[in-house]
Amino acid sequence: MDAKTKSKRFRTRWRKQDTELTILALPTTVWYILFCFLPMFGIIIAFKNFKISGGFLSNVFNSPWAGFKNFEFLFKSNDAWIIIRNTIGYNIVFIILGIVIPVALALMIGMIHNRRAGKVYQTMMFLPYFLSWVVVSAVGWAFLSFDKGIVNQVLVDMGRDPINWYMEPSYWPYFLIFMNIWKGLGYGMVVYLATITGIDKTYYEAAVIDGASIWQQTRFITLPLMKLVIIMMFILAVGRIFYTDFGLFFQVPRDSNSLFNVTTTIDVLVYKQLKSATVGMASAAAFVQSVLGCLMILFANWVVRRIDPDSAMI
Amino acid sequence: MATRTVYESGLDRFNRPSKSVNIIFNLIFIILALVCVVPILVVLSISLSSEESIRQTGYHIFPTALSGEAYGYIVNQGTMILRALGVSLFVTIVGTVLGVLLTTSMGYAISRPNFKLKGLLTWIVFIPMVFNGGLVSSYYINSNMLGLKDTIWALILPLAVSSFNVIICKTFFKSTIPDGLIESAEMDGASQMRIFFSIILPISLPVIATIGLFLCFGYWNDWFQSMLYINNQDLYSLQALLNNLMSNVDALAKNAASMGVSYAMLAATMPKESARMAVAIVIVLPVAFAYPFFQRYFISGLTVGAVKG
Numbered sequence: 336m337d338a339k340t341k342s343k344r345f346r347t348r349w350r351k352q353d354t355e356l357t358i359l360a361l362p363t364t365v366w367y368i369l370f371c372f373l374p375m376f377g378i379i380i381a382f383k384n385f386k387i388s389g390g391f392l393s394n395v396f397n398s399p400w401a402g403f404k405n406f407e408f409l410f411k412s413n414d415a416w417i418i419i420r421n422t423i424g425y426n427i428v429f430i431i432l433g434i435v436i437p438v439a440l441a442l443m444i445g446m447i448h449n450r451r452a453g454k455v456y457q458t459m460m461f462l463p464y465f466l467s468w469v470v471v472s473a474v475g476w477a478f479l480s481f482d483k484g485i486v487n488q489v490l491v492d493m494g495r496d497p498i499n500w501y502m503e504p505s506y507w508p509y510f511l512i513f514m515n516i517w518k519g520l521g522y523g524m525v526v527y528l529a530t531i532t533g534i535d536k537t538y539y540e541a542a543v544i545d546g547a548s549i550w551q552q553t554r555f556i557t558l559p560l561m562k563l564v565i566i567m568m569f570i571l572a573v574g575r576i577f578y579t580d581f582g583l584f585f586q587v588p589r590d591s592n593s594l595f596n597v598t599t600t601i602d603v604l605v606y607k608q609l610k611s612a613t614v615g616m617a618s619a620a621a622f623v624q625s626v627l628g629c630l631m632i633l634f635a636n637w638v639v640r641r642i643d644p645d646s647a648m649i
Numbered sequence: 650m651a652t653r654t655v656y657e658s659g660l661d662r663f664n665r666p667s668k669s670v671n672i673i674f675n676l677i678f679i680i681l682a683l684v685c686v687v688p689i690l691v692v693l694s695i696s697l698s699s700e701e702s703i704r705q706t707g708y709h710i711f712p713t714a715l716s717g718e719a720y721g722y723i724v725n726q727g728t729m730i731l732r733a734l735g736v737s738l739f740v741t742i743v744g745t746v747l748g749v750l751l752t753t754s755m756g757y758a759i760s761r762p763n764f765k766l767k768g769l770l771t772w773i774v775f776i777p778m779v780f781n782g783g784l785v786s787s788y789y790i791n792s793n794m795l796g797l798k799d800t801i802w803a804l805i806l807p808l809a810v811s812s813f814n815v816i817i818c819k820t821f822f823k824s825t826i827p828d829g830l831i832e833s834a835e836m837d838g839a840s841q842m843r844i845f846f847s848i849i850l851p852i853s854l855p856v857i858a859t860i861g862l863f864l865c866f867g868y869w870n871d872w873f874q875s876m877l878y879i880n881n882q883d884l885y886s887l888q889a890l891l892n893n894l895m896s897n898v899d900a901l902a903k904n905a906a907s908m909g910v911s912y913a914m915l916a917a918t919m920p921k922e923s924a925r926m927a928v929a930i931v932i933v934l935p936v937a938f939a940y941p942f943f944q945r946y947f948i949s950g951l952t953v954g955a956v957k958g
Binding site: 473526 | 665666670671674675677678679681682683684685686688689691692695703706707708709710750751752754755757758759761763764765766770773774776777778779780781782783784785786787788789790791793794795806807809810815835840841842845866870871872873888891892895896922925926929932933936937940941944947948951952
């Protein structure tokens, strides 16, 4: 508000500083136009019979309109139902576990007597966050490979038959959920731990004087004060419910065709269609994701603003 | 973050759970910490196993026959791996420097309250956080229109700026740099460029460290851009190489074949399984050693993001 009234007062004059700041911001602005805004207009290829050969712009203008053919094609295929189920289903599980587990662990690590040990645990649990999905995929292979993997060796030692993990869809929902939590644990804990350490210590002192146990303090002080952050994280995650982590669903199952039904999400389908040059369906799926994703984010932001105006993006 | 002084006040001993609960909590965290770290140690152990033992008995948590042949192969024969290391280093360094410059300059411009284009530029930064063109149109624009396909810039440019980072910068400049400092420099006749480079950047090291680390880890860990835009094996980064090796171990021998050894012979004798895991270790090692020291910059960025997403 303050800035707005100020700029009104100076509206009449374009100063030297404005020119200089414009020049300073110019390279980044060009970057935004090339890498963010051009693709936004390129989204109309979802409504076109787009051909890959030749220049992009001339193709966009010259290729014939297809109306909603690409969408019809997408939604008539069996894949549409599978990718929507997987994308939303996995995200719901990730959102719930991605809040419950890090919150519980953040509360627990704050209670550990030895602060230094807590710090060491936290650092160790942060490691997977810094690994790329390609490395995680190699790690997974070391455990799940059919003939050399560690898990199958344990099974054989126990007198059981080895399992061809990359061919068995029934296990993969659990693997994917585990991998996602494994990789995101350190990040989640950091966010909630920052909230816990930010709580005014005098609350606890007052509670102790009133004879509250540590559990009562957690239940009646820490958790209520974390409620806002938990709700924010929840809503922001809901805003991204149409997006999935491509690396998790493509790299970790190693693109195995037998696992198609349980590992294909919107992002994976778009990538695969793009690589197999079926642009029509890929662009239709990408369009649906962009538009629904945008609506979800705006909706999430609207909810955030009703709860806590300071945390809203707009 | 957690401070050690927390338990110094006398009241604090009431704020702890009982000893037995403390032991249980410690055990839980020890198990979780091991679950997070041991898988990487397993990969390290496989990379140190001899090819013969892997062929006979598979992967093990502890190597049955210790051998450095995978690393010896990388040093002696691995032109491809050394080249990939070079690509990864180049992309990471150039990308981080470029990204920091682009991010901070934009962040500074939109943090100045009297800047005439502030509103417009803030929208330019903000809109991509809500709406994006999706993979298909970005792919065609980058590869056909901007001609980035099979160039090293395809690995650098698309990842250089993120609106999230720009907003972290803007928030930092707004909240920690006193207006008087900039105004007095303006009165002394300094140009905005000069103010930005000789006053703002030197006193903004914490936020530069945060953004730089996000970018640095992002570039080092990126494999998606390579998968989309790079077909030429000379431009493979370490991640792209590992990605390729996961589906096709023999690829390692291809490049060496041109150096006089026959492809078939090399493919038969090279330590494939352990070399693959050795590449993973070459990727992970710098990250694993660096992140404990840089954690706090990461954490400050992540928590800003969580509050002001």
